[in-house]
Amino acid sequence: MTTVRRDTYTPETLLSVAVQVFIERGYDGTSMEHLSKAAGISKSSIYHHVAGKEELLLRAVSRALDGLFAVLDEPGAVRGRAVERVEYVTRRTVEVLLGELPYVTLLLRVRGNTRTERWALERRREFDHRVADLLKAAAADGDLRADVDIRLATRLLFGMVNSLVEWYRPHPGADHGQLADAVVHMAFDGLRATP
Amino acid sequence: MTTVRRDTYTPETLLSVAVQVFIERGYDGTSMEHLSKAAGISKSSIYHHVAGKEELLLRAVSRALDGLFAVLDEPGAVRGRAVERVEYVTRRTVEVLLGELPYVTLLLRVRGNTRTERWALERRREFDHRVADLLKAAAADGDLRADVDIRLATRLLFGMVNSLVEWYRPHPGADHGQLADAVVHMAFDGLRATP
DNA sequence: GTCTATATTACGATAGAC
DNA sequence: GTCTATCGTAATATAGAC
Numbered sequence: 001m002t003t004v005r006r007d008t009y010t011p012e013t014l015l016s017v018a019v020q021v022f023i024e025r026g027y028d029g030t031s032m033e034h035l036s037k038a039a040g041i042s043k044s045s046i047y048h049h050v051a052g053k054e055e056l057l058l059r060a061v062s063r064a065l066d067g068l069f070a071v072l073d074e075p076g077a078v079r080g081r082a083v084e085r086v087e088y089v090t091r092r093t094v095e096v097l098l099g100e101l102p103y104v105t106l107l108l109r110v111r112g113n114t115r116t117e118r119w120a121l122e123r124r125r126e127f128d129h130r131v132a133d134l135l136k137a138a139a140a141d142g143d144l145r146a147d148v149d150i151r152l153a154t155r156l157l158f159g160m161v162n163s164l165v166e167w168y169r170p171h172p173g174a175d176h177g178q179l180a181d182a183v184v185h186m187a188f189d190g191l192r193a194t195p
Numbered sequence: 196m197t198t199v200r201r202d203t204y205t206p207e208t209l210l211s212v213a214v215q216v217f218i219e220r221g222y223d224g225t226s227m228e229h230l231s232k233a234a235g236i237s238k239s240s241i242y243h244h245v246a247g248k249e250e251l252l253l254r255a256v257s258r259a260l261d262g263l264f265a266v267l268d269e270p271g272a273v274r275g276r277a278v279e280r281v282e283y284v285t286r287r288t289v290e291v292l293l294g295e296l297p298y299v300t301l302l303l304r305v306r307g308n309t310r311t312e313r314w315a316l317e318r319r320r321e322f323d324h325r326v327a328d329l330l331k332a333a334a335a336d337g338d339l340r341a342d343v344d345i346r347l348a349t350r351l352l353f354g355m356v357n358s359l360v361e362w363y364r365p366h367p368g369a370d371h372g373q374l375a376d377a378v379v380h381m382a383f384d385g386l387r388a389t390p
Numbered sequence: 391g392t393c394t395a396t397a398t399t400a401c402g403a404t405a406g407a408c
Numbered sequence: 409g410t411c412t413a414t415c416g417t418a419a420t421a422t423a424g425a426c
């Protein structure tokens with residue numbers, strides 16, 4: 001079987017510590033000194049596990065992107081009526097965002113100063129385009145309001161979804177599915193009472 | 196009248212340059228060297244106009260907050276049916292956000308590393324609470340869907356509004372009111388076609 | 391108001407012992 | 409795998425000339 005749990009860091013366990021600090025202080029606002037304090041080991045020990053700060057960022061945003069892109073290949077995203085696929089992708093995106101909260105949070109805050117950051121931005125744009133295509137198909141089916149601009153709708157929809165990282169804090173027994181439903185309901189049916 | 200336009204920097208004109216760089220590189224990712232290159236003057240000349248990097252940030256977020264809070268005191272925000280006041284505040288918030296785009300962008304990216312940043316976060320929370328109170332009143336009037344959680348709705352609504360800073364780029368002759376209408380329409384009536 | 395030059399501190403990363 | 413010590417660089421900020 002596997003060896004017993006070791007009391008030392010791996011790149012993965014170190015990553016979970018680093019990501020927390022990155023989120024609290026911002027990536028650029030975090031020094032290796034900050035990371036070493038948070039991990040309880042020296043700066044040079046960190047370099048034993050990873051090549052540097054940027055590798056930690058790369059691992060974090062990759063994990064987030066993998067989770068998001070995987071949604072687009074799920075059966076609910078590739079079969080059925082377009083509007084239902086959009087709703088499915090929206091709901092699942094919320095669930096991935098909440099399930100991988102720290103990693104997606106970091107992804108959404110990337111600005112583009114390094115090669116890693118620019119790569120992450122590029123992949124995010126790719127994801128957005130694929131969702132925009134889904135919305136376009138739903139509009140062509142006549143299932144979205146005729147007066148909405150699809151590019152704008154996509155941006156507002158994912159602006160709303162992504163804003164979850166700004167305030168959501170996980171708590172035991174939290175029902176991500178319920179929150180995802182609320183988001184989808186607001187996006188597709190709006191806030192207004194319909195008497 | 197006033198004196199002729201001087202070919203030198205004031206704190207205000209320097210601010211407009213600095214804010215652009217802050218947005219592109221992030222506040223922590225921007226050095227005084229970056230600012231001096233962008234402004235076309237030396238680092239030490241910048242210190243002649245402002246006390247340092249943080250004063251520039253303070254001026255920027257103050258300007259954004261002043262604009263946003265002013266909306267809450269406009270007649271449309273204090274008179275009439277609550278749901279209409281919420282729609283008014285939403286629409287006007289979008290307009291202020293677009294009109295003061297770089298300053299609001301910076302405000303929304305503040306993380307809390309310095310005293311200035313923590314103050315900005317606190318004032319943002321205050322703004323959010325005042326809007327949440329408006330939504331609460333609209334719900335009490337029965338003008339919002341009965342099944343929505345007000346705190347959640349406020350967060351999603353302003354998550355959607357605030358996400359505009361992530362992609363909107365001003366262009367000549369742009370109609371902010373039209374974009375504001377689209378945002379309000381999506382938030383209150385949703386994306387779905389109603390046959 | 392702007393400059394060059396520099397003080398001082400903090401940062402990312404490495405060397406080498408244990 | 410972790411440490412202390414340190415290198416080289418880049419950061420904020422100041423001094424003082426023009």
